Amino acid sequence: MSVLRVEGLSKSFRSYRHEWHRIAGWFGLNIAPAKEVHVLRGLDFSVERGSAVGIVGENGAGKSTLLKIITGTLQPTAGSVHIDGRVAAILELGMGFNGDLTGRENVVNTASMMGIGSDEISALMPGIEEFAGINAYFEQPMRTYSSGMQMRVAFAVATARRPEILIVDEALSVGDAYFQHKSFSRIREFQKQGTTLLLVSHDRASIVSLCDRVLLLSDGKVLMDGHPQDVMDLYNALIARKEGYEVKQVVLPGGRTQTTSGTGEASIAAVELLNAAGERIETVSVGEPVTLRVMADIHQDLPEMVVGYMIRDRLGQPIFGTNTFHLQRILAPHKGERIQYSFSFPANLGIGNYSLAISLHKGDEHVAGNYEWRDLAYVFTVVNPAHSPFVGTAWLPPELEVSRAG
Amino acid sequence: MLGLLRSLWSFRAYVASSILADFKTRFVRSRLGFAWVVLNPLAQVSIYAFILSGLMASRIPGIDNTFGYAIYLLSGLLAWNLFSEIVDRLMKVFIANANVIKKVRFPRIVLPVIAVGTALINNAALLVVMCVLFALFGHPITPAILLVVPAALLVSAFAACIGMILGVLNVFIRDIEQVVPILLQVVFWFTPIIYPVNIIPERFHSLLELSPMFHIVDSYHRLVVYAQPLQWSSVLYIVVLVLILLPLAMFLFRRASAEMVDVL
Incomplete structure (x- = not known):
């Protein structure tokens, strides 16, 4: 519904x-x-x-x-x-606060501005005070607060009642790690109870x-x-387009969307993940030695070309990335060349789905001179048939020694 | 209109807490805090009294008191301050609260109501101090002074209509904020507040009487200074003006509502 x-x-x-x-x-x-x-x-x-x-x-x-x-x-x-x-909106938290009033007084004023009656405010107050967690400061004038403390009070009031729709602006990125965690868990809790979230970031x-x-x-x-990752890929590409890049989207079998952007002096011809036998694979065992092969076509004489790759987890978070600049193999290719790069590494990854983003660019980052950037260039799955079970995205096999003293 | 009143009622907690907050803020900010609410007009009275009493004392008719001029001034300023404070606050109320209006959904009508409430409380404080001074001056305080309360409500209604119209227009045409204080000055000097009406030549009286402020101040003088019955024509004049201006103010407020946030 x-x-x-x-x-x-x-x-x-x-x-x-x-x-x-x-x-x-x-x-x-x-x-x-x-x-x-x-x-x-x-x-x-x-x-x-x-x-x-x-x-x-x-x-x-x-x-x-x-x-x-x-x-x-x-x-x-x-x-x-x-x-x-x-609807509750956390847009620029705490804009209604008055520095001369205490935290408690500001809570009363802000909550009543949200249309909460005084009885309900009294009922909600202990919860708000507890969630803000600023202790004695709650009775001090707000001008003595740090911006993080103001944020805590603001978030506590704004989310004192569960709304049907919660609008969250960038605001949440401030505040200390503990409070961020606390506010995110409250948002998730609301979501479980049926609150719809609109997040701008x-x-x-x-x-x-x-x-x-x-x-x-x-x-x-x-x-x-x-899909969040596909849209974010296009969004990042659009930002890149500002510098005259072309943006191309291809819907992959399975419904995900691959976004390619860049100035086009060089292009990615093929991306493959190979096992030790040189066979193309999409399922990789934990710790298996693999080779990532990238073919690049050169359309113009280039002063400098670097190839980079990034392994991302299913949420699009970077797991590992490097490039030939850091590996100190920078080429100056000529027009018409096709260059093959092979990156070999053990797949020391946890089980799950991963994607590869590939870029052809100049310099040590893709920001200056992006010839081509391709998200979701290759997708593979890591399985664990051979090793003892573990959690996480990195495989860091330990040597275990136990000694019982006394 | 009914919907407006209903949303106002459901936000009564906010109105109350905002008026309270305004006072707390003033207590906190300055050493004398709330005292400034009455110290300001009292200083104004003292200055006028000091400079002008020599000129005027003999000419205030109908008061048999050494402090006659001060009594006359205080009662006139009680009316004027209420009117000008409400007009001034309402004229700026939407711009001053632009930030909240843009980000929080709440009935905007509460903002002018809060401003009027604050001005009324300031005025009540001045009224109390005035009564204390009258007692010190030996000026009799008659039960007629109680009629100041409904009079103040009528003045507030009149000032609120003008303030709302100016406040809505001011969001779009910011020059209003610059022009109105000048106009208020003009009206102030053309109203018998710091001078008695009898120093103005008789032939200009009908001109002065066009101004609603003339009738308001005159009514206050009758109630507070002379203990005379009100002139019902004066009251009627203001009531009729309110009945004309109120629909206009509400019409402008409703029409402007949608576009107000666009330009704030």
Whole structure:
């Protein structure tokens, strides 16, 4: 069942030659605006109860406008938003706080601004105080707080009641590790109870680990709506396109989307993972020696070419990556060449699915001069038929010695 | 309108806690805290009294008291301060709370209500101090002074209508914030607050009487200084103005609501 339905949602900001023209419009005297900036152009999507949806996009893509409309502070120009239940937004936490009031007084004020009655506030207060965990500071004026402490109080108030939809902005990236962990577990707890999560972030790791679906906004439209990793790949490629790169997407058998981007002076012709016998494999045993073979086609004389690879786990988190710059094999290839690189290593990985991202670039990083970058260039599975069971993504077999003293 | 009142009622806790917060903030920030609410107008009275009493003392008709001028001034300023404070606060209320308006969903009508509530409490404090001073001056305090309470509510309603209209327009046309204080100054000097009306030539009186502030201040003088019955035509004039301005203010507020956040 969908908890949020967005239909044909458009938002434009109008500016008039003179503001009196706008005011005349309220009285039925319509004068065309001098300028109309379209921020959202007909968004359509719906979100299922209990799901976690990431919203990504470059600055100005319309993310915050969309969130404000869902929150209800901004009115759409056209289209509609249907919400089933209460929305809580953690947008720029703590903006309503008054530095001269104590934490407790600010909690009362902020909670009542959220429409919570005074009886309910009193009932919620112990929980809020406990969750914020700032002890004696709770009775001190807020101007004496560190920004982390303010965040704790703000998060504690905003999540004092379980909302149907929780909007989380980047805000969560501040605060100490302990509190981050605490707030994430509260978010997960809400999610288990049926809260739908809308998460806005530029951070791939939190998007991929929390969300089961991601919307990529670009220029006020939904450019892609799908699997978090695939969307994030396109998003990263789009950022790269700013520097004149071409972006290409291929849907792989199995439904995942492979994104390739780059300036195109060199391209990846083939990527393969081979076993000791030289056979192409997609299932690898823990610790098995393997060879990653990358074929690169050179389309122009290049002053410098580096090949890099990155092994990612199923959430897209980097497990290991290196390149021929660090391995000190930088070439200056000529037009028309085909170069084969073989990286041999033991697959000391834990069981699970992994993907390989391959890049052809200049220098020690792919940021300066990216000839081609390909996400999901190869996918393989690690199994453990031979060794004792273990958990994690790294295989670090120990030698065990036990001595009993006395 | 009904919906507006309903949402206001459900946010009464926020209104109360915000008014309270405003006071706490003032207590905390300065050494004299809340005292400034009354010290400011009292200083104003002292300055006018010091400079002008020599000129005016003999000309305040109908008060048989050495402090006649101070009594006259205090009662006029009680009305004026309430009016100007509400107009000033409401004119800036949406811009001052832009951050909250943009990020939190709540009925925006609570913001002007909070501002009016704060101004009313300030005014009540001034009224109490005024009564204490009257006792010291030996000016009789009659039960008629209780009528100041409904009078203050009427003044608040009138000021709130004007303040709301200006406040909505100010979001879009920020010049309003610059022009209004000048206009308030003009109205202040054209209202018999620091001078008695009889020093103005008779032929200009009908002109002065066009100003609603003339009627408001005159009513306060009648209630507080002279213990005279109210002129019902004055009261009626303000009531009619409120009945005309209130729908206009609400209309503007509702129409502007959608676009307000766009430009804040």
